[in-house]
Amino acid sequence: MASATKRPKKRSANIAIVRRDDCTGCEACIVFCPVDCIDLIEAPENPAEKYVLIDKETCIGCVLCARYCPWDSIDMVVREPFEQRAELVFM
Template sequence: MNIQVQPNTTLNNKTGGWRTLRPNFLHDKCTACAICQRLCPEGIIHQTNQANAAGKKYFDCDLDYCKGCGLCADVCPFKAIVMEVDEK
């Protein structure tokens, strides 16, 4: 049985239920550089229409489809994403 999860599959298959960690997007720290959006393997990070104190329209993700891999937190150069234990 192949249980490997391919990239970009969660839009058809919600993965939020088995996630251990979840990303917390710290909106005030976001510079809207879009690096996280480009590197998220699931393509679920988007720019919001909400601006932070610096006037940047910050980014966030759709947790229904986030598998909690932590890549976005690793690549954010401004430490604007932190992984936290997902309390269900």
């Protein structure tokens, strides 16, 4: 029997990013994310301040987090130009 060739997973065209300054750490987005790619983080400079980070490799761009964020602190962006800008920033 021929073995199926494993194809690389197709990545979504869009991803969610959080505007940290607007995030209250309420965790509503975490509940809605179907792929569990949102983590609650404590600010290193102040552990009482919490916000979320989204794993852009796992995000499928479903928009649920952005739709249900009560503080409107999540933006959907086109993945490739965002990653190119991020590379320029983080190099």
